[in-house]
Amino acid sequence: MSEERKDVSTRAPQSKAVELPAAISVRQLSQTIRQNPIEVIKQLMRNGLMANINEVIDYEAAARIAADFGIEARPQTVRAATKRKKPEHEETKNLPLRPPVVTIMGHVDHGKTRLLDAIRQTHVMESEAGGITQHIGAYQVEVKGQKITFLDTPGHEAFTAMRARGARSTDITVLVVAADDGIMPQTLEAIDHARAAGVPIVVAINKIDKPTANPDRVKQQLADHGLVVEDWGGDTIAVGTSAKERKGIDDLLENLLLVAEMEDLHADPNAPATGVVIEAEMDKSRGAMATVLVQNGSLKIGDTIVVGDTFGKVKAMFSDQGKHLRKADPSTPVAILGLPSVPGVGDSFSAVESERQARQIISERTVKKPATVSLASLHDQIAAGKVKELNIVLKTDVQGSIEPIRTSLEKLATENLTVHIIHAGTGNVTENDVMLAIASHGLVIGFSTGVEAGALKLAETEKIDIKRYDIIYNLIEDVDKALKGLIEPELVEVVEGRAEVRAVFPAGKKAKVAGVYVTEGKASRGARVRVMRGAAQLAESAIISLRRFKDDVREVAAGFECGVGLETFNDFQPGDVLEFVRKEKSG
Template identity: 80%
Template sequence: MSEQKQNPADSADQTPARPVVELPAALTVRQLSATIRQHPIEVIKQLMRNGVMANVNEVIDFETAAKLTADFGIEAKPQPVRSAAQKKKRPDQEYLKHLPLRPPVVTIMGHVDHGKTRLLDAIRQTHVMESEAGGITQHIGAYQVEVKGQKITFLDTPGHEAFTAMRARGARATDITILVVAADDGIMPQTLEAIDHARAAEVPIIVAVNKIDKPGANPDRVKQQLADQGLVIEEWGGDTIAVGTSAKDGIGIDELLENILLVAEIEDLHADPGASATGVVIEAEMDKNRGAMTTVLIQNGTLKVGDIVVVGNVFGKIKAMFNDQNKQIRKAEPSTPAAILGLPAVPNVGDTLTVATNERQARLQISERAEKKTATVTLSSLHEQIASGSVKELNIILKTDVQGSIEPIRTSLEKLTTEKLSVHIIHAGTGNVTENDVMLAIASSGLVIGFSTGIETGAQRLADAEKIDIRQYDIIYNLVEEVDKALKGLLEPEIKEIIEGRAEVRAVFSAGKKVNVAGMYVLEGKATRGARVRVMRGSEVITENPMISLRRFKDDVREILAGFEGGVGLDGFNEFAVGDILEFVRREKSA
C-alpha cells in the first residue's frame, strides 16, 4: 500500500484560523469586553500589562483594542463606517448611562464567628467620611464610607436573614455581597447558606478571607473549599475576587474596598436623583420619645422632608430625617440611608417606600399594593402556572435528615428539567425546616421540600401566612414521583395539615369508668371542637385521635383561645400524662 505525501500547503491550510472581530475607531472597555466575551476584570488586567490604565467606562482607540484582542488570540479589523442616515436609524438604548453614578450598596454575610462585625468596625474606623470625623454616633442599620473620593454604603444587617427578608418583600437592596470566611476555620453551614442566598439574589460575591494573621490560618484550604462551591478565585483562573484580611490588625481593608469599587464600576450603577424617591426599609423600631423610627435606603430619586411617603401598608408625612451621624438632613439621594420620622406605625423590614402627591393617592397606592400580591408556587398549581407561562423555573429549598441524602435527591430533581421549566435547588442543607428556609422560598417564589425531617413551629406559621408550599417525604422515589407528576399536571390535590393550636396538659381527671379527660392550658392558637388531637410526649407522637368533648369549666364550648384553660376528651385514648403537648389539627385539600 503506497503512502501519499502530504502537501505542505495543505498542512498550512489546516491551521485553525484566529477568530475575527470588527471594532469601531473608539469604544469603551466594557464594550470591548462584551465583544470578545471576556470578563471586564481580565480585560482591565491585560490593559495594565500593556501599560494602559483604564476603567470599564473609559474609551480606548482601535490600535489599543487591537493589541489587546491579539493577546487573547483574536484578530481585530476596523468596523466599516456607517452613513449618517444609518446612524439615525439606530435606537438609543443607552439613556441610563447619561444618569449619574450612585454609590454601591454592600452587605457583609458569613458564619457567626468569622469576624463580620469586626470587619465592619475596621472599615468604619479607618474610612469614615472626612466631613463626619468622630465616628458613628447613632446606629441606623447602615452607614457610608468614602474611598478615594467615592462613597460606599454598607448595610449593617444581622446576616442573610435580613438580606432575604428584604428580598421576600420584593426589594433588591444590595448590589454586592462580601462573604466573610475565617482562614483558621473554613466554610461552615452558615457560610453555605450565605452563598446560596447571595446566588438566589444574583448579587456579585467578593470573598474576604479573614483572620489570616491567626495561628492555624490556612487560606489555601479556604480557597479550595470555595472552589468546591463553584466560587473559583481569580488566581486559580476563576472570576471570584478573594482578599486576605485581618479585621483585628487592619490588613487588607484598603484592598477590599478598592475591589468593591472595581466591581461597582463593572456593575455600572446609575440612578436618577431628580425622580420621585423610591427606597426600602432596612430597620424600624418604636422609639419611646420620637415614635416610629424607620431607616430607609433610598434607591432612586431624592427623598425630602415634607414628602408624603407610602411604606408597606402605612403612609405619613416626613417630619424629620437623620443621617448615620444622627445629624438632621433635608434630603437623601440614591444609595443614602436615612432615619425618617412621621409614620404612624412601624413598617416591616423590606417594605418598599414610594412618594405620593397627596393623602388620597397614598391610600390608593396602599390598596393597589394589596391587590398586586404575587401568587406563590405550589406543586398543586404548578402545571397550570407552567401552561400559562407565569412560571419558567421551579426553585426548591431542600432540607434533609443527613448530608448523604442531598446529592441523590438534587440529581434526581434536576433531571426533571424540561424545555418549558427548569428545576433548581437554590439551597440544600440538613436539619428541620426553619423560618429562614421559608423566607428564602418567599423571596425566590419557590417551595420547600423536607426529607425525613421536621418543620419548626415558626416556619410552619410563616408558611401558612404566606401560602408557601412545604412538602415532606420519607422515600426518595415518592418525592421525585410527586414533583414529576406536578410538572405533568397529574398530581392529586394535596391534603394539607393545619395546626390550629397547641396546649399543655396540666392535670388528668376521671370522667367515668375507664375514661380520662385532660385538663389543659392553651399555649397558642386555639382548641376547636371537631379537630383531631395529636398527643406529643417529648418528641414522640403518642397518638392522634378525634376529639369527643371540649369544655371550659362545666360548659361545652366551640373553642378555647390561647391563654385559657379547659378540658378535652379523645375517642379511644385515656393515657394522658401531665406535660403532654396537644396539637389541634385540621386537614383540608389544597387549592
C-alpha cells in the first residue's frame, strides 16, 4: 500500500463493511461510505482516475477508494441490489407529486400572451391576490387545489435555448392555434421543437369567439401533421378557448392536470435544491437577479448554490407576486438575489453544503459538450456507439422539395442508426434552425437556399455542421456515404472575418474599390470574399487589392478600415457585407 493510501486509511475510522453495486456514481459512493465528495474525488485522482461528482465508476475502483478510507467493500447481493437500485420510476413514485411545468408556444399572432394573461387573471392563487408587483418570467396558478407552473417565455426560441444548454425545463407544451387562421409556419416549428424534446402537446384552439373561426379546419390541419385530436379518434387533447372572453380556460387547465397525472411527476422536497435558470438580468439597484425554476429539492434563504461557472449565497427570494419567500418547493419559479454575476439562461444550478465545496466544484468543472455530429465524422461516431439517431433540420427553397428529400433520407436508415427529420421548412437557414440542431445534437441541410449571417456565426461557434446542396442526388449520396463510412474529408469554408462597405471609390475606367470597416475577425489577402446584400449572396471572388491608405497589406484586423478590390465584382453598395472565407479540410 502506498504512503498516500496509508495516510488516508489512518485518518478514517474503521467502519462496518458496505455493499457496493457493479457501478456507482462518485456522489453515491461518497454518501455510502460517509465521506466528503471532494475528498473522494481527490483520492480517485491519487489512484489515477479523473472523475467528477456525477460520473459513474466500476466496483473495483469504488472498492479501492472505500479501502483507502478504511472501509471494507463487498459486492452487492441481488437482494440488496433490488432494494437499492430500482428503476428511476420506481425510485421516485413514493415521493410527493409536484406541479407540472407548462410552456405555451405557437404562432406570433395567435394569442399566446393574451391566453397567458387570461389564465393568470382568472386563477392567480387567492393567497397572493391583490396585484402583480413583479414580472419574473414564470408564475403559478391554482386549479381545484392543485398548482400549475407556467413559463412565460417568448416561445420556442427560449424553450430550445434551454434545451441547447442541456436543461429540460418543461413537462407539457400548450400549442396555441388561432381558430380563424389555422396552422402557420411558426406553428409547425413549435410542433417540431416540442416533439424533438419529447414533451406532450396539448392544443388550445384559440379565438373561437370570432365569426370566422373554423375549429374543424384546424383539427384537419393538425391531423395532417400527425396530431389527431381525441374527438377524431386520436390521442391529442384539443380545447377550444377564447382569451378575450375567457372561455375554455378552466377546461384547458383541467386537461393539463390530467396530462400531468398521466406523466406521474414526482420530486423530493427534502433533497438539496437543483434546477434551471429561466431568466436573468442585472438590476440597477439590486445587482444580478436570476429567475430560477426549482426542479427537485427545496431552495432556501442562505443556501449556497453553484450556477454555471460561478456561485453565491441566496440572500433574497421573490415570488411572481413580489412576495418575499424563505423557501421554494419543487416546480416553483422564484427570483433570487445573491449571485455575483448574471448567469446564462438554461444554466443548471445546484445547492451545495458550503462555499468551499462550491469553489472546489467550479475549480474542477469543465464544460463537456456532447460531441457534435457532422457527415465527416458520422460513421466513426456510429461505430463508437455515440450516435444512434441522425437528427436533421431540413430547409429547402420550395415546399415541393421537402417530401422527396425527407423520404429519400429516411430510407437510408440502418440497423444501427435512424435518420430523423426533426424539422423541415422553406426559406433560408436561420439561427432558430441552428439552435434546434444544437439542442437535438443534429445537423442542418439546406437545399437551394441560403444561410442567414446570424445562423452561420452561431453554427461556427457551436460547431454545427451546415451542408448546402443544389442537386438532390448529391445530397442523398453524401448522407449515404457518411452512414457507410465512405465519405472523405472535404474542404469546408471557414469565415475568417466580416467587413461592412461604408463607401465605394473609382479605381480606373470601370473598376471600383469598396471602402470597408472590418467588424469582426480579419480581412486577409489570401481569402476569398463573399459579397452579401441582406440575406442574398451576390458574388464570390478573389481579392486583387487590399490596402490601408496607400499601402498594400496582407491583412487588416477588426476595428480598422481598408480598401478592397475584387477580381470579378465591383457593383458595391454601402451596407453590403463582405465575408472573408478560407477552405480547410473537415475533421
